[in-house]
Amino acid sequence: MKYCIIFALCLLSACGRGVPQDARIVxxxxxVMAWNRTAGGSxxxxxxxxxxxxxxxxxLPSARIIGGIGPLNIPAQLExxxxxxxxxxxxxNDLSANCSCSDCGAVLDRLISENGTQGAIPALVADLRARGSKVIWADYYTAPRYAGTACEQPYQVLEDRLRxxxxxxxxxxxxxxxxxxxADDLSLFASDRLHPSPKGSARIAGLIAPLLAR
Incomplete structure (x- = not known):
């Protein structure tokens, strides 16, 4: 049943996916990136x-850095x-599937080392840079569902390493x-208090757009 739900989400969110031939930005x-796509608000x-x-x-929803089949693997999305x-x-999704909030060290190390030079994320970024792309990595916000809990800590570690x-x-x-x-502005979040609302997705786009003008 779980896989049927994931497959349905993939189908639902696939509308609008793709890369136009003349796109300079992908x-x-x-x-977090895919949410609100079906309403034209990703x-x-x-x-x-x-x-x-x-x-x-x-x-795509449910996509991971490590693991995931086809486009549910983020490096594969960019092949x-x-x-x-x-x-x-x-x-x-790597963290939520493979560790509890208080025991994520091994998963974090597989994603990105403490010094930010080793792991699946630096390998992906290095591959993109070798292709000539400039990379903007969008680090997660704190969602109301997890604000003030132990689940914030692994994401702070991830942010420090990404930085x-x-x-x-x-x-x-x-x-x-x-x-x-x-985290206390619920207008930025969907009803699940985790994913962005259309307003939240617009905030993310507004954060990123000026960086593209550099």
Whole structure:
């Protein structure tokens, strides 16, 4: 039953996925990027409207950095993609599937090492950079469902490591969604108190758009 639900979500969220031939910008990642796509309000939709330019979108709910089949694997989403900019996120589904909130060290190390140079995330970013893409990694906001709990801590560790990774390459930028989100502003979140509302997706697009003008 679980796999039927995931498959249905994939079908539902696949509408609008793809990379236009002339797209200089491609969005990849998990449900935070893909949410609101069916209503024309995803992060890629917001960038497309704000920039007046084609934006590719290959993100899908339930996608992981490590594991996941086909487009449910974030590196696989980007196979063959060559664009000036790649905007992506990831890691939440890896953490939620493979560790409890208080015992995530091994999963974090597989995703990205303490110094930000090793692991699946730096390997993906290095591959994209070798293709000539500039990378914007969108770090997660704090969702109301987890605010004030032990589940915040692994994400702070992830952010610290991502920041070290971005600091070592001028072609990599970390965009922190917490700069434009507040966990106590429920208008930014869907009814599940986890994913972004259309307003939240627009906030993420608004955070990222100025970085593309650099």
């Amino acid at each position: 969005v990849a990642g998990d449900s 992060v890629a939709d917001g960038l497309r409207a704000g920039l007046g330019a084609p934006v590719g979108d290959v993100s 063959g993609v060559r664009s000036e900019w790649v905007i992506l996120n990831g890691g939440a 070290r990774m971005a600091g070592s390459d001028a072609g990599v930028t970390l965009a922190d969604m917490d700069d434009v989100f507040r």
